[in-house]
Amino acid sequence: QSVLTQPPSASGTPGQTVTISCSGSSSNIGTKFVHWYQQLPGAAPKLLIYRNNQRPSGVPDRFSGSKSGTSASLAISGLRSEDEADYSCAAWDDNLGHWLFGGGTRLTVL
């Protein structure tokens, strides 16, 4: 059971905007940066968003991140079929003294 809570699934049609949530606590999301990873089918995870809302070079601006209190969100606008993947949030936890991942959200493009 992950300490960072994500919905197991999300879906949308091409062109829509989808939002994936990640809920934590004061010892992780509340005081630490949140990072997001994308894992395409059969591939290794890839950094998608770092430090709450920063995009690495090469990540389209259709992907955006935000954080408020002990929750964070990943928004994907202009949904495309190639966005179909698993998305996981991560944050360091000061109480546990290690990294935490959310359980992951499988995005389906209908």
Next chain:
Amino acid sequence: EVQLAESGGGLVQPGGSLRLSCGASGFSFSGYAMTWVRQAPGKGLEWVSGISGSGDTTYYADSVKGRFTVSRDNSKNTLYLQMNSLRVEDTAVYYCAREPIPAVGFGYFDFWGQGSLVSVSS
């Protein structure tokens, strides 16, 4: 170009041992913390262990503490994970990943390897 390549996975019986390696290239290895993350079949990502750039500080998930040991050889640009007393629930693809700073927990995982499958079964 940053590259990470895991090796050493395979099939092992419960109670057995295995050592994973992660060869790094394309960056100054000792300047970066490194981490192991695993993914059980059909499950999400689980952080396993991290080590600072100098190798003097290590961290472990509770699920592997006392059984797994992370280490690195900066002269060989290689990260290791010694896994002892393996359990069926350790079956997973193990990824190595880099944090873009020397200390564990202050960065994020900016580059990942392709993963190495560890299967624990009798």
